[in-house]
């Protein structure tokens with residue numbers, strides 16, 4: 001069982017990753033921390049609280065508010081999600097957010113559970129960078145840090161060079177990659193190849209007719225409509241994929257060690273993630289600093305997620 005914190009810019013697929021954390025038998029979700037990203041910050045906090053409520057876990061997992069802007073750059077919203085909760089009104093969640101800052105909460109919890117607490121970071125890495133600024137020994141105290149971000153030397157979803165999470169706060173991403181965390185990365189490249197669900201697959205979820213399947217379908221629809229407007233057939237699930245792989249590692253078919261660096265200087269390639277697999281690097285002789293997931297059991301991921309949506313709510 002994994003003790004974990006999920007750091008999230010909660011909208012749509014972030015909520016589905018939270019469902020994995022809240023409902024999967026191998027996940028022991030200790031906290032949710034909110035970072036500036038996908039949609040309006042206050043809305044993201046609300047979306048996380050709604051998700052906890054819909055999962056039947058109200059009052060059991062604290063939500064901490066973190067960075068409301070990237071480290072040095074203006075906030076940039078994602079265009080794929082509407083308000084991140086399907087553009088409908090859900091019942092008012094009963095839980096309220098905590099008062100201490102997310103970065104302080106991460107440091108405090110890491111010190112209380114040395115080596116025994118993992119982080120799943122599925123938004124820009126601003127909160128993790130702030131926590132690192134508070135405690136430079138944080139990488140030694142955290143077990144594993146799983147990140148959804150970047151592209152595998154491939155085409156991005158914000159610009160041709162960059163994926164959203166790394167594009168929004170490249171300084172935070174580079175700071176986190178440079179400081180010795182035990183990092184595993186799920187990329188946008190892998191998401192497009194293996195976590196894009198077709199209309200038939202989404203229809204099968206709708207037909208489950210469980211409360212969670214309804215919640216999923218409503219939140220997912222704006223993403224599917226956006227994707228189809230930009231030529232991606234179906235809805236994409238980068239964050240829930242990363243969450244699921246953390247607790248179902250048998251779904252990982254292939255991974256590789258890489259040197260990952262994030263571009264912070266260029267306007268043209270801002271947020272580009274160089275993921276270097278070479279054993280011998282003549283110019284940049286730095287050590288490998290991440291495991292990148294190369295291939296997964298795509299049908300297995302979908303099937304496990306459907307099982308989760310079929311599970312009863314307490």
Ligand code: CA
Pocket residue numbers: 008009010014037038122123239
């Ligand atoms: Ca996210």
